[in-house]
Amino acid sequence: MPLLPAGARGAMTDPLIECHGVTVRRGGEAVLDNVGIAVMPGEMVSLIGPNGAGKTLLLRVLLGLLRAEEGRIASRPGLRIGYMPQKLELDATLPLTVRRFLSLGGAVAAGQRAGVLEEVGISALADRPMRALSGGETQRVLFARALLRNPDLLVLDEPAQGLDIHGQDELMALIEETRRRRECGILMVSHDLHVVMAATDRVVCLNHHICCTGHPTDVEIDPSYVALFGERAAGHLAAYRHHHDHVHGLDGEVVGAGGAHGHDHHQGHDHHHAHNHGHGARDG
Amino acid sequence: MVTGRGMDDFLIRALMAALGIAAIAGPLGSFVVWRRMAYFGDTLSHSALLGLTLGFLLGVDPTVGIVGICAVVALILALGQRQSVLASDTLLGILSHGALSLGLVSLAFMETMRVDLIGYLLGDVLSVTWNDVTVVYVGGACILAILIWLWRPLLAITVHEDLARVEGVPVRRVQIAFMMIIAVTIAIAMKVVGVLLITSLLIIPAAAARSLSRTPEQMAVIAGLVGMLAVLGGLAGSFQWDLPSGPAIVTAAGLLFVVSIAGRWLAPR
Numbered sequence: 001m002p003l004l005p006a007g008a009r010g011a012m013t014d015p016l017i018e019c020h021g022v023t024v025r026r027g028g029e030a031v032l033d034n035v036g037i038a039v040m041p042g043e044m045v046s047l048i049g050p051n052g053a054g055k056t057l058l059l060r061v062l063l064g065l066l067r068a069e070e071g072r073i074a075s076r077p078g079l080r081i082g083y084m085p086q087k088l089e090l091d092a093t094l095p096l097t098v099r100r101f102l103s104l105g106g107a108v109a110a111g112q113r114a115g116v117l118e119e120v121g122i123s124a125l126a127d128r129p130m131r132a133l134s135g136g137e138t139q140r141v142l143f144a145r146a147l148l149r150n151p152d153l154l155v156l157d158e159p160a161q162g163l164d165i166h167g168q169d170e171l172m173a174l175i176e177e178t179r180r181r182r183e184c185g186i187l188m189v190s191h192d193l194h195v196v197m198a199a200t201d202r203v204v205c206l207n208h209h210i211c212c213t214g215h216p217t218d219v220e221i222d223p224s225y226v227a228l229f230g231e232r233a234a235g236h237l238a239a240y241r242h243h244h245d246h247v248h249g250l251d252g253e254v255v256g257a258g259g260a261h262g263h264d265h266h267q268g269h270d271h272h273h274a275h276n277h278g279h280g281a282r283d284g
Numbered sequence: 285m286v287t288g289r290g291m292d293d294f295l296i297r298a299l300m301a302a303l304g305i306a307a308i309a310g311p312l313g314s315f316v317v318w319r320r321m322a323y324f325g326d327t328l329s330h331s332a333l334l335g336l337t338l339g340f341l342l343g344v345d346p347t348v349g350i351v352g353i354c355a356v357v358a359l360i361l362a363l364g365q366r367q368s369v370l371a372s373d374t375l376l377g378i379l380s381h382g383a384l385s386l387g388l389v390s391l392a393f394m395e396t397m398r399v400d401l402i403g404y405l406l407g408d409v410l411s412v413t414w415n416d417v418t419v420v421y422v423g424g425a426c427i428l429a430i431l432i433w434l435w436r437p438l439l440a441i442t443v444h445e446d447l448a449r450v451e452g453v454p455v456r457r458v459q460i461a462f463m464m465i466i467a468v469t470i471a472i473a474m475k476v477v478g479v480l481l482i483t484s485l486l487i488i489p490a491a492a493a494r495s496l497s498r499t500p501e502q503m504a505v506i507a508g509l510v511g512m513l514a515v516l517g518g519l520a521g522s523f524q525w526d527l528p529s530g531p532a533i534v535t536a537a538g539l540l541f542v543v544s545i546a547g548r549w550l551a552p553r
């Protein structure tokens with residue numbers, strides 16, 4: 001069951017957005033095959049899957065940017081969506097400051113903009129040209145633009161893409177904090193379960209169809225997840241998990257200094273194998 | 285101002301028409317540059333000749349024929365971008381040169397229609413009438429008004445189309461409106477710089493304005509001013525040395541672009 005923080009906007013039982021039976025074909029092949037997904041108020045759902053699995057495509061269908069051949073999409077009436085696209089490709093000839101970029105989503109009161117810049121930690125960048133920003137700064141500016149819409153639902157497409165591990169951790173912490181403060185739902189795409197794991201309520205693993213879904217610690221040991229991401233990803237996790245045993249140092253660099261970072265949340269992690277082998281994580 | 289011979293009437297008309305077009309072309313051209321649509325503009329302007337003969341055949345004003353054919357080509361391109369068999373530059377190339385050749389061939393067939401082909405290809409600003417000047421200013425005012433009205437949504441989809449769509453911008457309508465005002469601009473600019481050179485009047489001043497601008501609006505205005513400066517220089521050269529006016533204006537714009545690049549290199553950082 002999704003975790004619903006108290007005080008989330010709207011009716012608790014209605015999803016912010018959901019789809020059922022979404023199918024999209026490209027050249028006869030179903031790139032999305034009977035996919036259903038829902039995000040509840042205040043819930044953080046991570047959509048993971050390998051490259052080319054159809055993650056961004058599913059986001060585009062949910063956002064109404066692409067029409068699915070089959071399936072049904074429903075969102076709560078008046079739902080405000082803040083969208084953070086995967087990439088921003090600005091032409092070098094377009095002079096645009098951060099402030100101006102943020103105003104393109106609609107008129108913004110100066111006070112509100114200052115507040116969001118502060119919230120995202122980029123107050124100092126307001127007058128900088130967009131093209132002078134680093135990858136991490138650009139991601140934060142995109143995130144700020146999504147927040148300026150006062151969203152009920154944040155849709156983030158690979159927000160940590162192209163960042164180093166430190167940058168990824170910082171951005172994920174910011175996203176987690178934002179959810180707590182604003183009590184908005186979040187649907188986030190990632191190709192890496194580890195990046196999103198700590199903050200996520202529910203993981204949906206997609207490879208054209210939905211392979212498995214559930215709590216991150218269930219999904220990571222789901223046979224279909226292991227099959228999809230390979231033994232290496234699974235081995236990775238095993239190494240993480242047994243870090244505190246000081247026994248199974250399968251992968252030296254992983255077990256090393258940075259290895260434990262971000263995984264302190266997994267209480268009782270030593271027992272995962274025994275617990276979860278039986279029931280898998282297919283709770284639909 | 286240009287020479288000691290005094291301002292002849294035709295020169296005043298030429299100056300007014302060309303200055304008017306440069307003033308529209310700057311802001312519009314900035315968007316053409318930002319949206320990487322230079323080749324698109326070329327394709328539309330190359331099809332203008334076909335619009336001319338079509339207008340003649342149908343007995344309507346050439347401007348109507350040109351706008352009509354540009355609109356059709358723009359729609360074909362918009363639809364063509366949805367297919368994935370041909371890359372869009374291939375499609376643009378086919379339409380661009382196909383339409384230009386078709387226009388030339390159809391002109392050759394029309395024995396009753398005597399046209400100054402070089403004038404249409406390269407522009408003949410010294411032959412503009414007061415009626416042409418009126419069309420430039422009335423049409424230009426409409427184009428600028430529409431562009432100002434479209435400004436924010438157009439800028440938003442230029443920066444990120446999907447993001448703009450999610451934020452509620454009617455992307456397709458804005459795109460089509462933008463294509464249409466380019467088509468109208470081409471129709472009214474044809475007489476001044478000719479179908480082969482219209483795109484250069486859109487993109488060169490905008491490119492020259494880039495290094496001088498800190499905001500999109502600044503760049504649009506500076507591009508207009510650079511274009512007007514190019515018109516003054518080009519027409520002066522044209523008058524002085526009896527140069528073809530269209531190429532002289534474009535050459536002047538090119539020189540201004542080189543100066544802007546040089547200025548950027550030499551400027552202390």
